[in-house]
Structures are given as structure tokens and as C-alpha cells.
Amino acid sequence: MIKLAKGRMSAGAVIGAILFMVVQVISSLYLPNLTADIVNNGVATGDIDYIWHTGMLMVAFSILSVLAAVGNVFLAARTSQKLGQNVRHDVYSKVLNYSHDELDTIGTSSLITRTTNDVTQLQNAWMMILRMMIMAPIMLIGASFLAYQKNHTLTTIFVIVIPIMLIFVGILMKFAVPLFRKMQEKTDKINLVFREGLTGVRVIRAFRQDKFEQDRFDDANLDYTNNAIKVNTIMALALPVMTLIMSGTNIGITWWGGHLIAQQSLETGNMIAFVTYAMQILMSFMMLAMILMFIPRAQASAVRINEVLDQTTTVIGPSDPQPIGKTPSLEFDHVTFRYHGAEEPALTDIDVTAHAGETLAIIGGTGSGKTTMINLIPRFYDVENGQVRVNGTPVDQADLKQLHQTIAFVPQKAVLFSGTVRENMQYGNPNATDEEIWHALDIAQSRDFIAENPEGLDYHVEQGGGNFSGGQRQRLAIARALVKDASVYVFDDSFSALDFKTDADLRQALKDDEQISQKVVVIVGQRVSTVADADTIVVLDDGKMVGRGTHAELKETNTTYQEIIKSQIREGDEA
Template sequence: MQAVLSLKKYLKPYMVFAIIAPVMMLLEVAMDLVQPTIMQHIIDNGIAKGDTAYVFQMFGLMILCAVIGLIGGVGCSIYASKTAINFSADIRQDLYETITYFSNSNKDRFTLGKLITNITSDVEMLQRALTMLLKMFIRGPFTFIGAIVIVFLTARELFPILLVVVPILAFAIFFFTRLSGKLFLKVQEAVDGVNIRVQENLAGIRVIKAYNRKHHQIQQFTSVNENLMKRNIHADQIIGILMPLTAFVVNMGIIAALWMGAIKVENSTIEVGVILAFINYLMMIMGGLMGSSSVLMQIARAIPSAKRIVAVLEEQSEITNLENPVLTPIKGEVEFDQVSFAYNKNNEPVLKNITFKAKPGETIGIIGMTGSGKSSIINLIPRMFDVDKGVIRIDGLPIKEYDLSMLRGAIGFTPQKATLFSRTIEENVRYGNNEATMEEFIEALEASCAFEFVEKLDTKEQYRVTQGATNLSGGQKQRLAMARALIRKPAILILDDTTSAVDSISEKRIQKAIEENFRESTKFIVSSKISSLRHADKILVLDDGVIVGQGTHEELLEKNKAYQEIVSTQLVRGGTLHE
């Protein structure tokens, strides 16, 4: 319940709506409670005595009450919906912003599937709970209490029946409400499993098709889907017992009321209208309790969702600014001083005592076998992760002292996997610098050799990229991702194996353009190809997270055995490097 209370701040801006909705519902409840009493008077004082004028007068009063109740019900629905929808939209917005600022470690801890569940079904669950709370939780208790009070005042001879029926109903509702919270927590966990499986399968759909593993993945999905189905069925079956059970108890109460009423009517101690009114009020009592139980069950279902949402909102990103970060413009000098890093702090470091220095304008090549730590090094520069030991300095200051937004704003970063958004090509490239002129936009396309294929598209730079950029080739995606980094004209340019799908001629043109247009930028180029790095001012050779050599291509070729082995594997006949 503490999690639910911690979300109350999202309700404050809409408190006026949240107050109007229950007030309107009270109006509807009051009109509903009056109706059986009016009907009692129609039967006992109108029909029984043949007073037609009185009957029509009471009918008119019933219609008036029904209209007023309609106004109250519609008003309650409108304001309750406004409150709940705005409440959930604000939570969803904060969740998205919080997730956006998460470090990679934070995201890995929650997993993408669970975060998707948080921002969709968990928020939806809270919205439904609040809507029902504003509508039914006022209606239920007030209908229940009002009906009991009216029965006590107008049909005291039948009141003992309520003393038996109401406690039984209350106990049943309390028991099933408590049970529903535990059951639907398991349901929500099963929903996580389905979301995770769907997210993984859709992300890897090409691999699944390439390896003809569709049936295997379908079987895996079937397993998690059946688990969700079983938990849903179990929860619904258990909770489904409540309605027929309460209906049975109420029906027993009605039978008792008719039996006692018949005796008392025969003895002339009660009138027929009172019995009918009592039955109506008994149904209202059941409706009130059932309405309250529905709200309580919805709240019980929403509490696990609230806990999960609060856990995300309260999660502190591992990558944060200092209290007074440095805002000095970055020139581009980068220094690693005895840096060690591990993705999982319980495992062996993937980087061990990394030390090197890059001066502004220099080009640093990074090469090594797969898994040697190449991408890990460059991911530390924009603080995608923080180091475990040692320090990274930029322009002589520890990287943690810089304002995070300013630091990343000074870096043009192209990750190993070219990620494009389902927007136009222009929007994707301008993602790097939305203030860039059209001339700068064209320059970035030309520098990355993307202009040549963009110009051939039907709508050119307005060509819309599909989700996952499935309508572009691997090389086209890489060139557009590179253009997005180049348009920033950054102090530090990081290219992580961004020409692996680019032909050798285009790669040479890209290298030349970067060399000419980004002379003052510090450039980090990660590649497994010697041809991509041989022009670098300094090449770092990595092996199992350790720098086993650094120098120019010629120096390493002469003295470094690890580099010589890499070169030898890329030689073709005639001793020429394969480019």
C-alpha cells in the first residue's frame, strides 16, 4: 500500500476533478436509495388505496429522481475518467523519462520486457483502479450504508435478516479480495515472461528465420503463453466463485424475507410494499458490497503494479552528475589511467589496467580479437558505464566531473550496431544535431558516403526508414549512423566498427573525408581490419582486456607479435594487405 501512497503526488494536479467525481456519484446514490421507498409508498398508499393521483404524483417523483441520478452518474464518469487518464499519462511520462536516463546496468537489472510491462499494462492497471475507485468505491459503501439505515428505519421487522446476511457477505469479500492480490501478482509476472519472449523473438526474427528455428521459438512462446493462461484461469476461477456465492447468500436472504414477510403480512404487522422495498434494498446492499469488492480487488491487482512502477521511478541511475559539474567546453584530450572495468562486478574484469593518452586531433585505432574489450573502452568515454578502478580524464579533468549532457554533446558516437529510428533519413541524421543547416546536413551525408544512395531514393532525404531499418542494407544503415555522428562536428569522434558492411572504396573516401574535415577532433576508430586503422596516429592492440601494444602501424608491425599475427591473417597472395 505504501507504493500506492507514494504515487499520490500524480493525483494532486487533478484533485478538483477527483473531488467532483465522488460528489456527483453521491448524488446518483442518493437518488437510487430513494427509489425503493417511493415504490413502497406507491404500492401501500397509492395502489392499495386506489389513489390514482397519488400514484401519478409518485411516478413523476421517480422520473425526476432518475434524471437527477443520470446527471450525477454521467458527471461522475466524465470527471473520474479525466482524473484517471491524466494521472496515468503523467506516470507513464515520468516512467519513460526515468528509463531514458537509466544506465545500461539499470536497464539490464530490470530487463526490457519488464520495463515495457511497467510502461504499458502496469500503468493501465493503475488507471483502471483509480477509475473504479472514484466511481464504485463511493457508490459501494454509501449504497451499502444507506440501504442498511433505511431498512432499519422503515422495515425494522426484517432487519434481523441483514444481521446474518451482511457478515457472511463481508467475510467472503474480504477473503477473496486478499487472495486476489497474491493471484494477480503471479499473473503480472507471467505477463513479464510473455513480453520478454516477444521482445527477444521480434528483435532476432532474422536469425530465427535464417536458422529455420521458427517452430522452436513458437514452442518456447507457447510455454510462457500457457503459463500466463494457467495463472489467469486459476485467478479468474478463484475470484469467479465470489459472485455466485454472494448471489446465493442474497437469494437466501430474499427467501427469508418473503417467508417472514408473508407471516407478518398475514398478522397485519407489515405491508406488502415494505417487503418489496426490503428486497430492493437487500439487492442494493449486495450491489454495494460487490461494487466495493470489485474496487478492492482492482486495488489488490494494482498494488503489485504500483510496487513495480515505484521500483523503476525510485531507481537511481548509476551514471549521474556531480552536484556542481564542470561546464567548460571540451577540446578533446583523452587519457586512460590504469582503468579496469567489469560488466558484472562478480566476474573477471573485461578491461585491466588500460593506460594511454590521445591528444586533440589525433586518430586512435583500436584492434584486437573478438571479446578483447575494444567496444568496452570506447563505451567508457561517453560514460555509458563508469570504471571500477583507475580514472579517465578529458582535458586533464576526471570524466565524472563534467556535466553529463555537455560531455555527451561533445562526442559523436556511432555504436557497433547501427541503430536508426522509424523516421525520415533527414530526421535520423539530424538526430545528431537538430540545429544543423541543410548545407551541414549534406556535408555529413557526403562525408559518410551516404549522399550517393540517398539521392537515388524516390523521396531522397525524406525517405522514411521502417522500424529496424529493414528497408535499408547494412552498409546504408552504417553510413547514415556515421552521418548522424559527423553532423555534430564533435570534439571527440567515436566510430565502433562502423565500416564493416561498407565496401573498401567507400571506406577510403570516408577516411579521407574524416581526415580533412575533422582535423581538430580526437578520433577513436575501432575495427577488426588493419586497412581501417593503418593511417592512425596510434594503434592500441588489445588481447583479453589488456593493451599488449601501442604505436603506429609501422612500429607495431616491426615490434609487436600480436599485431603481426593479426596482419598475417589479413594478407593475401603477394603480401598485400586485404582491403
């Protein structure tokens, strides 16, 4: 927790909160002393002036205590919320720089929990620290000293009460702390199941697995609920037991103090002040107990957040990056790649080159390594052996920002962001004009369904592009990539949702465009018709390059390619 707070919390605000708290506690501690003076010197003697004078002093100290409390709460709340803002910012920035390996290791659902629920736990803990954790020890020490001053004989009652409280708090912590630590893991599980249910709702309905998924969520929810009930039941015991102890202490002090007053060894006002100090001492113990039970949960959250921030990013930019060349080209030089923890390589000895003005197509069965291969181009992963070069520069020796500016990438799943069509189109090129956007939409065969809407480029895009069909989303994702002035355009199975005519028209538009025809175009396809007119076709099978050449060459000589053609002829898919 302290590690996360360093550099993310204002030292001035923290010091200010502490000073306000000190003033509040001192004011609160002085009030019982004034009460004792009123009783002893005013009420007992009938001195009305003394009562008024001391009473006004009490009002002044009360106002000072309230103002100090407001100042402390303001600074503590502001500082803790600022800490949460800074931590969320740092976590999000860190995750954006993760390679796919790190994202796979931690998991999306866990990252969401750590950025939201865990940060909230951290905020609440620091709010408690700046409030109760500062107040409790100061009040405990101050009240103990002042109570001893009032009557040292009565303070012996704490020799009995405090050990009882410590034993009770120890029992609470033994049972509550482990349950608090489990809360975050169970929150992860709920988020995982809930997120899968939301993203896969169409599949769930299509296969009529509503009951199965509902039961799955209920199990995770019940597990969390049972854990929460246990820990809250334990915590619910704290208040009544503490109240019982404090009430018993109050009775004991009153009984013993009454005897001392009868013996004229204790003044009535001093006993009233002693009772107040005793309550402040016990309240301080109660606050410390609460803090000691909640801090472990916050500490567990802090550990989880630090895991994200301390995660070593495997894909990092070189300290002395090489400039990327200007002439478009793409080269896989005997590349071998293995996923983290995998026994066998996902790609083995991939060797192919594409120059400016050429189209490189990649085809193969499901799981053959097509997407893996193109994920190496923007350096989502690092190769095990060999090199991937863009414009003649090895991607692992190039500045990552410049590398990504050189590549326009259309992922396998078309992703659109909430906003307008224009905002989505400008995602890769913020300075793109409306004319450039419409040109890209023309090439992507998207002008018709955008132009027919009265709002045009200002047409609202819902989250994930939910107000467009699958084919429309795919074409808009392609247009977004085309707006960007890149050297290499990568289309990862980006034509799968398109009909044959739209597919053919789009590929022809790519060839006819004066600018894009001078760049390198990489197309991953499932259909032979999609890749047939490429300058070079790479055939993958089980991560190995089993063929390379033109459509005509592979059709005559490559067995795997012939099998793909035959499988599609039955569906009338061969041109």
C-alpha cells in the same frame, strides 16, 4: 498505488468524482423510499394525484442520479487516464536517464511490460476506486440505515447472509489474489520470448529453429493461459454464487415480510423498499469483494512501477559541474572498470591520450574490452579507478547534457528511427541545414543512394531502417554523427559492414574534412586496414592494454598485433 497517485492526479477532479458519486448514491437510496410512499400512500388509498406527484419526484431523482453518474464516470475516467499518461511519461523519462547497469538489471522486456500492462492495471484500479470503492461503503451504510428504519425485525436476516458472503469472499481472495499477482510476471515472460523472436527472426530462420522458438513461445503462452484460466474460473464463480445468495435473501425477505404484512406489523410498500435496500446492501458487498480481488494485482503492478521510478541511477550529474573545455582532447588516465557483480575487471589500467587532430584506434579480439572502453567516454558507465577526460574535464565532473553534446557517438549496432532521412540526420543537431546534411552524407559515402531517390532527404525510413541494407544503415548512422558539431567523434566498429574500398574512402574523407580533422576521432575496428593509418593504436587483450603505438611500431614489436595481422593476411585483408 497512493504513492504513484500523489502529484499525478488532479485533486479537484478526484473531489469532483467523489461528490458526484455521493449525489448518485443519495439519489439511488432515496428512490426506494419514494416507491414505498407511492404504494403505502397512493396505491393503497387510490390517491392518483399523490402517485403522479411522487412519480414525478422519482423521475427527477432518477435524472439527477443519471447525471451524477455521468459526471462521476467522466471525471473518474479522465483522472485515471491522466494518471496513466503521467506515470508512463515519468517511467520513460526515468529509463532514458538510466545507465547501462540499470537497464541490464531490469531488462528491456520487463520495462515494456511495466510501461504498458502494469500502467493499464493501475489505471483500471483507480477507475474502480473512484467508482465502486466510493459507491460501495456509502451505499452499504446508507442502505443498512434506511432498511433498519423500514423494519428493524427484517434486518436480522443480514446476520445470516453477511457472514456467508464474507466467508465466500474470503475463499475467493485466498485463491484468486496470488494468481492475479503472478499474471504480471508471466506477461513479462511472454514479452521477453516474443521480443527475442521478432528481433532475431533472421537468425531463427537461418538456423531453422522455427519449431524450437515456437515451442518456447507456446510454453510461455500456455503458462500465462493456464494461470489466467484458473483465476478467471475462480472469478466466474463469484457472479452465480452472489446471485444465488441475493436470490435466497430475496426469498427469505419476501417470506418473512409476508408474515409481517399478514400480522399488520409491516406495510407492503415498506417491504418493497426493504427488498430494494437489501439488494443494494448485497451489491455493495459484491463490489467491495471485486475491488479487494483486483486491487492486489494493481498493487503488484504499482510495486513494479515504483521499482523503476525508485531505481537509483548510478550515473548522475555532479551538483557543481565543471565546464567542459573547448580544445578537443581525450584521455584515459590509468582507467580500471568492472561490471556490476563481476569478479574480474573488464578493463585494467588503460592509459592513453589523444589530442586535437589525432585519430585513436582500438583493436583486439572479441571480448577484449573495446566497446567497454569507448562506453566510458560518454559515461554510460562509471570507472572503478582512474579518470576519463574529455577536453581536459573528467567526465564524472561534467554536466551530462554538455558532455553528450561534446561527443558524437556511432554505436556498434546502427540504429535508425522511423521518419525521414532528414529527421534522422537532425537527431543530434536539430538546426542542421540541408547543405550540412548533404556534406555529412558525402563524407559517409551515402550521397549516391539517397540522391538517386526522387524524395531525397524526405525519403521515408522504416522502423529500424529496415528499407536499407546493413552497410547503408551503418553509413547513415555515421553521417548522423558527422552532422553534429562535436569535439570527439566515436565510431564503435562502425565500418564492419562496409567493403574495403568504401571503408578506405570514408576514412580518407574524415581526414580531408577541414572541421573533423581538427577534432579527436576514435575508431574501434576489427580489421587492421581500418586502423592502420591512425595516429595511435591501442591493442587490447582480455581487458588489458598490451600495446600502444603506430601501425609500423606495433607491426614490428607487438606480438598480439602481429597475430591479428597474420590472421587477416590469410584472408587478403592486410594492406
